[in-house]
Amino acid sequence: MEDYYSDFRRPPKNRRGLLLPLLDGAMTLLMMLVIIAGAITLFVPFLSPHRMWFFAALGLVAPVTYIATLILTLYWIIRWRWIRAGIMLGLAVVGFAYVSLFYRPEIGREYGEQSYRNAFKVMTYNLRWFYNDEGQSSVNEVMDLIEAADPDIICLQEYNPRLADRSDRVGLLYQRYQCKFFGKAVDEADSVDFVPMCIFSKYKILRSGEVLSPRTSVWVDINLDGDTVRVFNNHLMSTAIKSADNDYLTNHLFQKDTAREERVKSIFRRFSDNSILRARQVDTIAGVIARSPRRRIVCGDFNDTPMSYAYHTMSDDLSDAFSDCGSGYSHTYRGFFNTLRIDYILRSDDFETLSYEVPDSVTASDHLPVVVRLRKTKTNN
Helix, strand or coil: CCCCCCCCCCCCCHHHHHHHHHHHHHHHHHHHHHEEEEEHHHHHHHCCCCHHHHHHHHHHHHHHHHHHHHHHHHHHHHHHCHCCCCHHHHHHHHHHHHHHHHHECCCCCCCCHHHHCCCEEEEEEECCHHHHHCEEHHHHHHHHHHHCCCCCCEEEEEEHHHHHCCHHHHHHHHHHCCEEEEEEEEEECCEEEEEEEEEEECCCEEEEECCCCCCCCCEEEEEEEEEEEEEEEEECCCCCCHHHHHHHHHHHHHHHCCCCCHHHHHHHHHHHHHHHHHHHHHHHHHHHHHHHHCEEEEEEEECCCCCCHHHHHHCCCCHHHHHCCEEEECEEEHHHHCCCCCEEECCCCEEEEEECCCCCCCCCECCCCCEEEECCCCCCC
């Protein structure tokens, strides 16, 4: 028996004794970083990028920060470090108020067609000019989606009539909906006029207007069963992070790039400049929305996450359809590891949200469509 165990060697006691203190030290350092990032993230929605643009970047990683907070809380509980566990638990409790912006469980939800009586559907979708990932026309795929969802109101961004009008199916769409197109943009390659924004409605369109420009924020008033409803369609300033930048960051190409310093600086500079411009747009648009005397539905591509100044300002006195009745973790942008929800449908409190859906199998654009079912709750005075 002694010969059998002769080759067994126990690890030195000092090595075993050092392992946990080293791990605790590393987790303590991580805890300090998470506390700083988590505390700042809580203030990001209230801080305009005009003042501190870098804080806006923390909003992109808010879910990761919160998950790290939960993991650290569990770690310190296991290690019986109650003061540290209490600090992390306190941060987790404060941040819990924002969880519904990113994740919503299905507990206690109700289903059934009876709850959908007198309801109508709203869709918002950034089409990327009707080009799919291969640079080919995605008109038919978009038409398949619209026909399957059968929305009553559709807010589209980056609409390309040159490709759309080649399809007979789009002609049938024009027959089913009243349409309002806003503005024109010139394609530099072949000088074709594009329509940046448009709204389709099965209900009568009474009037329309622009908040900033036909590329940024527009609206229509529709007659919804005798009530006038103002529908806003928005496309806020993008982050200017291109698909090549996305690949550069998510695929870790910067590790092999000798010029990575300049490339990364360029990405952050564009992110900074456009965050400031987007904040200026939002300040104007939100003021117009707030002064609207009618029922309001606010749709569009905000190009920012729920933990951002843009979202916080736009959603003031409005409810987010996802927070009302979304399910699980929702993303609407097909990039950056499918973590970003930047397309929204918001509603005033004289509507209720009955369902929220993001068809995640759609590849017609770099964005995903958002489809929401709403119903009026009371009559305006």
